[in-house]
Amino acid sequence: MAQLTYRASVSLAIAQSMRKDQKVFFIGEDVGAAGGVFKATVGLLEEFGKERVMDAPISEQAILGAAMGAAMTGLRPIAEIMFSDFLAVCWDIVANQIAKTRYMSDGQINIPLVIRTANGGGSKFGAQHSQSLENWSMMIPGLKVVAPSCPSDVLGLMDSAVKDPDPVIFYEHKSLYAFKEEIEQTDISIPIGEANTLHEGKDITIIGLALMAQRAKEAALILKDKHDINAKVIDLRSLVPLDLQTIKKSVIETGHVLTVEENPRLCGWGAEISSLISEHCFKNLKGPVTRVTTPHVPLPSADILEDNTIPSVELIVNEVIKKLKGE
């Protein structure tokens, strides 16, 4: 049994996948000798050598293109896009090529690759290095979208992502890299598409992802301790495939729902969940699905501004209270 950080679980997860399958290799910028800007790939170059851990030029399109082409032959590349914000410079490869090629080829081509990327705010890096972009990939048919909230999920979901025959975008949250967990067994697998309950409760359903799932859990603890409210916290873990059954089951029980998204409001994943709940559980709802999101603004940089832009534990607590007690 060992304490593992989220950061360390990333490199361990990659290493485990690479040990198991010679077809797995890793490409990214500054990932080898330097172990990555977030130190999440330390040790990989040493263990697997330059042929399997490749330092690339600043050429995100070429990185993902090469990963895609290699995947088309049956290899299983893991490609790093250093910050998820940089998906924008290679968005054509992601959204138009990787996502659509299987379908357009009538299933002739499989693209079993993983794109892992550092996502989310909290580091005061400003508007171009802090975005939460899970919804960018959720909206593209053909992409699976995973966003682990803790070290064991990193381990288990990375294992599944690498084995998955389809392209998976794996969003690691920058503000979780230092998050620690006691791990008994590191070589684990968690199926993609199964949500995780972080807190049990029948008064309200709070749905979160990544950092927001952890904040929702903290909020649930406070709600229980201080306000006698029992919130069920669902960590979606993946947006595609989506565990709609778990959501439905809880909503039927609670009748109240709060989604907590880190992205700016418009067309966030919470909008999709809200519309789904509305369609599937309309009669069970005691009130509208409330969406807690970052306001629809780019992320500011200064501490005070960033801290007050991204949904906080306090905000979640207050929104739940307002919702349930009308305060």
Add this chain to the structure above:
Amino acid sequence: MAQLTYRASVSLAIAQSMRKDQKVFFIGEDVGAAGGVFKATVGLLEEFGKERVMDAPISEQAILGAAMGAAMTGLRPIAEIMFSDFLAVCWDIVANQIAKTRYMSDGQINIPLVIRTANGGGSKFGAQHSQSLENWSMMIPGLKVVAPSCPSDVLGLMDSAVKDPDPVIFYEHKSLYAFKEEIEQTDISIPIGEANTLHEGKDITIIGLALMAQRAKEAALILKDKHDINAKVIDLRSLVPLDLQTIKKSVIETGHVLTVEENPRLCGWGAEISSLISEHCFKNLKGPVTRVTTPHVPLPSADILEDNTIPSVELIVNEVIKKLKGE
């Protein structure tokens, strides 16, 4: 009074803006001598010359970057991205640079530019030339999003878009280029952010955009004629800013809502509208907001497949009947 196609209204609208303001110029690929692949810019080069109508290399990032930089100095560029699908190759410039620079600069920089692009399906062009991508820009704070459904809206909204001090993405629907309308007055202006009612009714609210607004209107005519259902059809015309008041007003009257989106389902603009209606009009809703969308798949190419993928008039009619009459 003249009959004008949507296609011709695009070039007329651009010409009118260029005549009025010397600061307006136009960049795009194959837009000058050839008048554009959709013939929507015919005559501009002849009237305004090479200095104001610039044929660019296949360099979408450079095109939008140049437009952005020019706009920063106070010029008012209109840039064409030939197919909206190609926004993916310059998405960084759109989403990370154009959208965020005003905010990051604390308002020092304005970016008054228009990106016009041919959007949507119906031409059997396959998955990389047919996407409906309004939601891509709706989700980015800092972008205004316009999608006209008829020639007069093209004229009026383009006028406003060019005068707008903020960046506007102007989605022209490929399947509407041949759409004709009697136009009395061509030099018109329509404020961005005001929805248009295409059909009056108090039984149900149907919310559409661009081609889908026109299909919703056709559906409303059939619903009225054949099924005695009076549907109010709201053509949003712009997603950002959004005319929430018009939506709310109608939903309060009807209690039933159908959104009709051309994009694949997940995180489409209809999800946002649905979540908004849920938040703002929960008590007025007689049933869930129903979203009619393209299924969550890339767009297939063959006629029969494409025609059965994008929401049709028939599908809208059927969904409304199912909703209201439970058939």
Add this chain to the structure above:
Amino acid sequence: MVDKLNDDIGEEKRLQLWEMMLKLRLVEKKAYDLFLQNLIKGTSHLALGQEAIAGAFGVALKQGDYTFCTYRGHAHTLARGSSIEGVLGELMGRQCGLMKGKGGSMHLTDVDKGVMGSYAIIGAHLTIANGTALASKYNKTNEVSVCFFGDGTTNIGAFHEALNMAKIWNLPIVFVCENNLYMEYTPIHEVTAVEHPAADRAGAYDLDKIIVDGNDADEMLRTAEKAISKAREGKGPSLIEAKTYRHSGHSRADPGKYRPDEEVKDWMENKDPIKNYRAKLLDFNINEKIISEIEEKIKDQVEKATEISMASPIPEIKEIYTDVWANGGSEWHN
């Protein structure tokens, strides 16, 4: 005058090349006829006039090698041995199409033949082709990857990224720029900083400057073979600029009127790769009867394939929902 004594190519290969080019020509012409009959919807980009390039590579490549082409990819697909009905069927959106109508004319794909897809957004496939080349290097197998694209493609960012990466990783890949003088309608020299859009950039990636007459099938074959061998021997990438011309417009919608009449005439009459190659075969004393027999054979093949594809049913609607995922379906929730 041809030097018959030092013929490095030989009759057999020449006839192969002849047959190949003719097939590409006649299928494209058939595609054109089918448009006129309104049997092909959507768009389509013909490579009429550019057959020597795809043809030469078709002859020079081995089974197992990978090719990547663009929306103008019918010829490149056929050149790898894909069936004519597979191509025409796809254009017409029939079940016999290579992708059952799901991809359409711009996305022809036939993995069994090494046709790793046709890509309709400029530049992307250069980066993807690096990937199959990387796989060959990674697996220590010796396939070669070939990537075809146009002159206009040299001005997009992905071109630059792909070339640099291919060179630094010494990938077994051949980049083939078919310089047909125009992007869609804009003359390439009006939007390009250098005269030779690909070749004048080769130095930026420490590659040799290679320019070839893309309408001279023999020269094209020699150039292709050399670059392929180099790649196969682990000596890294090549960038070839092949000068050529398209006989028709950019796409179905385009009558090609922006091109000077004399220019079009010169290329059609004096520089047609097929017409000229026929003459060359005769110069090499190849029996005209053999040449004509091949012509007849191909015509016949094209007609038969046309019949097959016209008889093929349109796809079933349920195909819309298949093959988003490797499990064959399109479900995104449980």
Add this chain to the structure above:
Amino acid sequence: MVDKLNDDIGEEKRLQLWEMMLKLRLVEKKAYDLFLQNLIKGTSHLALGQEAIAGAFGVALKQGDYTFCTYRGHAHTLARGSSIEGVLGELMGRQCGLMKGKGGSMHLTDVDKGVMGSYAIIGAHLTIANGTALASKYNKTNEVSVCFFGDGTTNIGAFHEALNMAKIWNLPIVFVCENNLYMEYTPIHEVTAVEHPAADRAGAYDLDKIIVDGNDADEMLRTAEKAISKAREGKGPSLIEAKTYRHSGHSRADPGKYRPDEEVKDWMENKDPIKNYRAKLLDFNINEKIISEIEEKIKDQVEKATEISMASPIPEIKEIYTDVWANGGSEWHN
């Protein structure tokens, strides 16, 4: 030995350059101190060791000219005359910051001084800089646009697109590649097909190959002035590769351990632009007192500015909701 008789630069300009470089150096050092005191959150990328480049351009440019830089842009911003408290205040997220803390260290912007923004995603700003240059051409005014970036930036697609466009449109722009031998941690030669990442690509855009010792302030100034004049006279773009080295790590988080000790030592001790320029000033018989007075003056300025920015309040929370739109607000619905 310096040739004092043929001094094309002269004392006045040299002292200007000296003052400029010193300012950049001392502000960066102060920024470093402030990190250590945990007064600067987020990240920060110092240009310590690279001052001669920004400094030379700062001296050579005129008011009204436009500059674009990267996340490593404190020096380039100060070089245009932005206030020290504006820069340090922004790093610390204070109201006196150039953008009141909304942008942060990677996005310094000061339009009044021609600082058209600092851009944190590699490559983008090369294309944007073309836009201000295009505006000058369109308006027939004669500002020059200058765009600074690093060696690593030469491998991204936007670089290629921007250079080609600048050339074909003959834009009044100077692209300045500061080759500090490393992208973040990876030596540039390991990921680049050519030896000189920018200069060896100049030919691909029909531009001259210009390589300059970026740590020799005089040479840098001459090179800057020449390229700026060329642009101002309507003779089009230049691409300059200036060889330099950063004294510290890539960013705050980086101790820079991947670089060989001797290499670091050589650059710090023998090739420090400021140390060397001080010696050169003496060689030119400039009075050491004047040199030192400037040092004192700058030190003083930096201290005062530090005090001002430390005393400046943090931004108000309502700033979150301002200036998305030109109307000052962030509303997206009525």
